[in-house]
Amino acid sequence: MKKVGGKAFLLLFFVSVLLVACSDKGANEAGEQAAKANENEEKMGGTIRVAMSTEVDNLDPYQSAATDTMSIMDNVYDGLLDTNETGELIPAIAESYDISENGLVYTFKLKENVTFHDGTPLTAEDVKYSYEKLAGLSGEEPISSQYEVIEKIETPSDFEVVITLKEKNSAFLAATIRPILPVDYDNHSEKPIGAGPFKFAEYKVGQELRLVKNEDYYNEKKIPNLDEVLFKIMPDSESAILAMQSGEIDVIPGISSQGKEQLGDTIETISAPQNMVQLMALNNQVEPLNDIHVRKAINLAIDKDMIIDIVAEGDGVKLGSNFSPSMQLYYQEGLEDMYQTNINEAKKLLAEAGYPDGFDLELTVPSDYPFHVDTAQVITEQLAQVGIQVEIKLMEFSTWLEKVYNEAQYESTIIGFTGKLDPYEILRRYVSDYDNNFVQYENKAYDKLIHDALLATDEAEMANIYKQAQTMLAEEAASVFIMDPYRTVAMKKGLQGWKMYPIQKFNLEDLYYTQ
């Protein structure tokens, strides 16, 4: 009612304006039309302020471990390749690449017009320097385990890099999205210099980080519209929402469904699966979870749709294995319905396993994530129906990392695995000798599959193997794979161009104002 009243008032207002300014009618109409045409047009320039919920850990891209920091600095640094919205690799600094027959030699041709922000041209030497650092070939500890497969790096010409691997590794290509740093420059923690679409301007510890447009960006089509981007650190999501309401910030890259509701239609939102796997991890080595019947019973007792409805307000995709549909090419469909909720069947399985009356289960949840805590409360109720008495134990995230992630001292837990660009990195978590296989899933056949995937050269074959691996995890009920919750980005009205990727990526260069 109120809205209608408001509209009526507006109408009245316009009518009176028209009546008064009758002589200007023609001019007015023309003006209105012009405004309409302008609505979807990209405007150059402007500043945006982005709310960040976490502190910047290190500006040096090789030292940083925080996803948010990496996503910010991804705008300052470019890699040889980059990813598009569907997770395919596209050229960035490299113009093209070629892989030898035997899958061991990768030859990258670099673009010749790339310069770093300090004006020096980017050449093969810089790539060699960066990759040797990552791979630990310059005598120091390797920075990234993905690079340890590199045997040697050669630079036959200024714009050609030849990388030889120790063994075949189909996962290597996806690793080349890591930033290229200028040779022998070591002060990235204070003054980062990269070749990306934005230049680092200033960082006030704990407060804000400012990036400015790089006019000389090598990819002319991607020279940013925006002049400046300001990241403001706001750890409290509620205050970020209030700041959005009062117009103090323009973008919140991750907003809860409640926050979205609170802001209503005063903002634009974009939601999409984020390649995350939220799961209730079951420690496969602990009694009674080491029994497949028990794990299946738990899967049958948990109603994932209800969790998605209650906890995510419906904004999530149901999963059946440790894989999100946002990586289309490798995703095995149909697994999400392998365990249709069935209380009787679950009870039967529990009885077969020797627990006709259920058992007590400890569920460890990182207290910093209300999303997981809420999920835990729903699961507690659902498992009570089959007699499993869940005791929720909240734990601070750093303790959780130590106790659960590193030491596997737990019975069950709820966590979200953030997306990786390469299916190998996602599915490797269940390989028995993987350091952080805290689910403690052990299966020789699975180990072999994942190893075979590395040796595969053709994409279809690789996809096929990864699909088999997903099916295996689902059939063995390795854990309860719940959902991929949507990431929702909130933006001020009139700001457009944000895209969603299978990894957390802020494509600031594509943003533009329409008004």
Place this chain on the structure above:
Amino acid sequence: MIKKHRLPLYIGLTFVSIAFIMMLISLFYTPYDPNAIDPTNRLASPSLTHLFGTDNFGRDIFSRVMEGAKTAFLIGTVAASIGLFLGFLLGASAGYFGGWIDELTMRFIDAMLAFPGILLAIMLIAVFEPGMKNTVIALGIMSIPAFARIIRSSFIQYKSYDFVKASIAKGGGAIHIMIKHILPNAVSPILVAASLSFSGSILAESGLSYLGLGVQPPDPSWGRMLKEAQPYITSAPWYVIIVGMVITILVLGFNLLSDGLRDVHDKKA
């Protein structure tokens, strides 16, 4: 006619009784299972079927408030008892013996007071792990200084009285004098301190649970409920208002009660 200076006492008693009766009833009966989730009935506004409405899981808020009263009273009682017991030991010996014992104890109490209570509790919970038991212990320790100081000052006051001197002359032992002669006279100030500590503990528990450090979900605690209500402050304002009011009523009740007790005591004196 109610005597005017007794008014806070009666109001306090009423508030506390309401909460206490609610807690007693919850031992036998709640309208709904306080943890039962009902996805079809989420964030329902207050009505005859759900007196206080439902929360984001579709759980009945009234039942959870009743259940939460149990937590609040349990934590208040146990924490106040721990504080009273240890505070009495420290305060009584400091006040009665004086000298270096007094000096040592009071400097220890000063050191405890140097930390804001809630910070001390957070530290204790971080070292051990969150949960009802550790919360209660932390809150009990937190309330030691208040008890110790009040008990000490009563003991200093009474130990110079003639009836104490008489008992000493008759050869009465220190513990006998402390418990038989001085303690009965110090009951009023201790009661005042206890009811203040009770409300302080309930408030602190709400604060800790709000931070996710106190009572673990899904068990209802008023502080936890407040935290869970926060994201819905615009879409379901009654949730946060009701829980906030319940906490206020009980805490205010205990504060008025302690004010009233003190007034009654002062008038008598």
